[in-house]
Amino acid sequence: MTALLDVQGISKSFGGVRAVHGLSFAVGAGEILGVIGPNGAGKSTLFNLINGVFAPDEGRVVFRGSDITGEIPYRVARAGMARTHQIVQPLERMTVLENCTVGACFGRENLGLSRAREAAREAAVFVGLGDRLDLPAAQLTIAGKKRLELARALSARPMLLLLDEVLAGLNPTEVEHMIGIIRRIREGGVTIIMIEHLMQAIMSLSDRIVVLNSGQKLTEGAPADVARDPAVIEAYLGDPALAAKLHAGA
Amino acid sequence: MLGIVASLIDGVLVGSVYGLAAMGLTLIWGVMDVVNLTHGAVIVAGMFALYLLTAALGISPYLALPPVLVGGFAVGVGLYWLAVHRMVGRPPLMSLLSTFAVNLVLIGLGTGIWGTVLFNVPVSLPGLSLGRYTFPGTHILAAVLTAVIAGVLYLFLYRTRYGKAIRAVAGNREAAELVGIPTIRVLSFAFGLGVALAAVSGMLIGTLFPFTVLSGDAYQLKSFIVTVLGGLGSPTGALLGGILLGLIEGVTTPFMPVSWTVVIEFVLFIAVLIAFPSGIFARRRT
Amino acid sequence: MRADPLGAPQLATGVVLFRRPFFWIIAAVIAVFIAAPLWGNDVQLRESLLLATVYITLASNLNIMLGYAGYVNFGSIVFFGLGGYICVYLMSAQAWPLAAATLVAGIAVSVLAYVFGIGILRLRGPFFALSTIGVNEAVKAFVSTFEPWGGSAGLYLSSELFQPLGGPRQALWVIYFLLVAVMGCSLYLSYGIKVSKFGLGLFAIGQNEDAASVLGVPTRRYKALAYSVSAFLPALAGALYFFKSAFIQPSDAFDLSLSTEAMVIAMLGGQGTVTGVAVGAYFYEELRGWLLTSETFSNFQLVIAGTLLLVIVLFLPGGLMGWLYERWPRLKRVLE
Numbered sequence: 051m052t053a054l055l056d057v058q059g060i061s062k063s064f065g066g067v068r069a070v071h072g073l074s075f076a077v078g079a080g081e082i083l084g085v086i087g088p089n090g091a092g093k094s095t096l097f098n099l100i101n102g103v104f105a106p107d108e109g110r111v112v113f114r115g116s117d118i119t120g121e122i123p124y125r126v127a128r129a130g131m132a133r134t135h136q137i138v139q140p141l142e143r144m145t146v147l148e149n150c151t152v153g154a155c156f157g158r159e160n161l162g163l164s165r166a167r168e169a170a171r172e173a174a175v176f177v178g179l180g181d182r183l184d185l186p187a188a189q190l191t192i193a194g195k196k197r198l199e200l201a202r203a204l205s206a207r208p209m210l211l212l213l214d215e216v217l218a219g220l221n222p223t224e225v226e227h228m229i230g231i232i233r234r235i236r237e238g239g240v241t242i243i244m245i246e247h248l249m250q251a252i253m254s255l256s257d258r259i260v261v262l263n264s265g266q267k268l269t270e271g272a273p274a275d276v277a278r279d280p281a282v283i284e285a286y287l288g289d290p291a292l293a294a295k296l297h298a299g300a
Numbered sequence: 301m302l303g304i305v306a307s308l309i310d311g312v313l314v315g316s317v318y319g320l321a322a323m324g325l326t327l328i329w330g331v332m333d334v335v336n337l338t339h340g341a342v343i344v345a346g347m348f349a350l351y352l353l354t355a356a357l358g359i360s361p362y363l364a365l366p367p368v369l370v371g372g373f374a375v376g377v378g379l380y381w382l383a384v385h386r387m388v389g390r391p392p393l394m395s396l397l398s399t400f401a402v403n404l405v406l407i408g409l410g411t412g413i414w415g416t417v418l419f420n421v422p423v424s425l426p427g428l429s430l431g432r433y434t435f436p437g438t439h440i441l442a443a444v445l446t447a448v449i450a451g452v453l454y455l456f457l458y459r460t461r462y463g464k465a466i467r468a469v470a471g472n473r474e475a476a477e478l479v480g481i482p483t484i485r486v487l488s489f490a491f492g493l494g495v496a497l498a499a500v501s502g503m504l505i506g507t508l509f510p511f512t513v514l515s516g517d518a519y520q521l522k523s524f525i526v527t528v529l530g531g532l533g534s535p536t537g538a539l540l541g542g543i544l545l546g547l548i549e550g551v552t553t554p555f556m557p558v559s560w561t562v563v564i565e566f567v568l569f570i571a572v573l574i575a576f577p578s579g580i581f582a583r584r585r586t
Numbered sequence: 587m588r589a590d591p592l593g594a595p596q597l598a599t600g601v602v603l604f605r606r607p608f609f610w611i612i613a614a615v616i617a618v619f620i621a622a623p624l625w626g627n628d629v630q631l632r633e634s635l636l637l638a639t640v641y642i643t644l645a646s647n648l649n650i651m652l653g654y655a656g657y658v659n660f661g662s663i664v665f666f667g668l669g670g671y672i673c674v675y676l677m678s679a680q681a682w683p684l685a686a687a688t689l690v691a692g693i694a695v696s697v698l699a700y701v702f703g704i705g706i707l708r709l710r711g712p713f714f715a716l717s718t719i720g721v722n723e724a725v726k727a728f729v730s731t732f733e734p735w736g737g738s739a740g741l742y743l744s745s746e747l748f749q750p751l752g753g754p755r756q757a758l759w760v761i762y763f764l765l766v767a768v769m770g771c772s773l774y775l776s777y778g779i780k781v782s783k784f785g786l787g788l789f790a791i792g793q794n795e796d797a798a799s800v801l802g803v804p805t806r807r808y809k810a811l812a813y814s815v816s817a818f819l820p821a822l823a824g825a826l827y828f829f830k831s832a833f834i835q836p837s838d839a840f841d842l843s844l845s846t847e848a849m850v851i852a853m854l855g856g857q858g859t860v861t862g863v864a865v866g867a868y869f870y871e872e873l874r875g876w877l878l879t880s881e882t883f884s885n886f887q888l889v890i891a892g893t894l895l896l897v898i899v900l901f902l903p904g905g906l907m908g909w910l911y912e913r914w915p916r917l918k919r920v921l922e
Binding site: 101103122123124127128132133135139141142143144148151152153155156157158162163164166167202206 | 597598599600782783786787789790793794796797798799800801802803804805806
């Protein structure tokens, strides 16, 4: 299996604090890869290193066969990668449709305006925002903003989608809805890497899981195996509630 | 050779006052992420306060320092409530424009009242002579006073509860609020303090050089350069940066026409920013 | 949640201008500018409208950086002044005709702006704003000591140069119409950009530059392009304006108060809107005219500008158009 994304030994330090160290893993086309780990394990930093927000101090990031290590975010987006943020970043004064149109215009396919608007509309309807297309993004609820974040990333018709805690802050019904959407995204052929704290969700969605701890890869494997791994449980014992959920979610 | 050394020493003296001016700017910037574009106008206000107090009331120049300090603080708090309070948390563009607007009003009023006439406050102090070179007493005293004020500021920020509150708000405003620090009061206090420092630096500069209502721009620019050299939010960095700027001026100004100084400084400003986005002496800031 | 004063702008609707009512509204404004002074041969009206065209040109081009991309360009006057200098120099020293000199001035200034832009647009927010002042001051200082351009004394144009336009009196009319054309182009340009993909990218940058970059907006290129594009028409305006004055000197050409006023106009009218610029210019001119006739206020031009700006930033950040849109949201369908 040629990997869609190949992360090779990346490291990043911020002023003496090692956020990520010697991290390597690969993601195959069509997979859903889950990334879990206790707080501060370096998960969001990992995403930032993959999509170009920071350049790694060491290591390489290879996407679709090309080396994109340290490439500027907009070139990474143009290469076919899209991402959502843990803290949502809507373009507040623009409407839902306009937000998504930005994604469609400047994503992989570099669409012209009218085709971009169509793609944007499709993506917005897909996540369930079809009734709020002309609403300014600032006026959405948190759940709405999370959906917008996702729709905007989807509008770019990416090959790889990075989801950063897209379920955080949602109530159970909304979580159900999102999980369904994520499944349908994968069915559409998009590869997904997702960071999540909601154990049950990520365990059921992911094909494989990578566990991070203190910026390093602890282990990777099938969800069931990872959940039983004593090293993983010990890492989470710093957070007993999470460890219990880990155990229960397998 | 000795001439250059003398120039450099004088540069350090004058530069320290630049550092004092910049301390006010960088304090405000660091605490509330607001660029205070009234900075130049406040410096000018300090200069004119010196003039009015000495000329109209016949007070000895250096005795003007306490009233300028207190008055500057009061003006600063007022400015905070007028132009800054509603801008905290909004895009930085807005506070930039609001302080810019106040600056327009202040300078406009100033030129309306005093025109662009040159003012001078003659201060006679015995200088310090070393060989052929005399260091003006005003320069020395200004540097000494700057050092004292900087020292007091340091003690305040690092040894008093209120100072710690300011640093807490600068580090993480939400966390500070959660811990129970009255952030708005702290912000207005910090702004007042920053403006007071700027006003006092203006007063001291007034003892060194003649000035007009429009002099503020040049010193505001110097403050920005110093802030950038010294790192945002770092008063120590500001002092060091000021001295560095003073040194640079000491070495270059004898060799070129005055009008080019501003240009050189702007080019320096832009070049340093592009090369060192967080300042040369910067401590890491999240 | 408090409604956004400007509401959602109408972006990304495609550059299909002729079918949109706003296109014809701009055309009507241009027609008024042309017809009003012609009717009754009113020279005084023409002169005050000429000043208005300059303000509108400067403000609508400034809007591209300020209102769309969110970058404050304090020193935008440098485009105007430099355009003026290049044109006057080419005509007086090199005997170029007006058309060629003006066009070359515009192109040269845009190219310079792109080159400078790439550099200073790496700076964010306040640093960028201050460096634009620096660019203006540096150019002013340079020109003041540059002898071929007259140094600080400036350059004069002989009145013979008005002959190809039919003599001095007719030349003034021709210049006026050309400036109206430049103003019209500025309005159409800012409108066209606003509804285009480029404009969408600029607005995204203005809302959240980091998010825009992650979304694929080529932020560096777009910002430099916007800076360069926003330099072209003001340079043309400067060329024409200083040709008409037949005299240019650094203190006039690079006068920061003019770009400050342009900024106040853009904010007053409603940053990011095209209509707002024209509305703001009109209101500002009226206010200034009224206040300046009163003795006490005549020295206080910038005080007025400053107070206006402060009031807008504090209480009416969407400007006049923002206020109008809030009261009559349906206006947004027609106006930009």
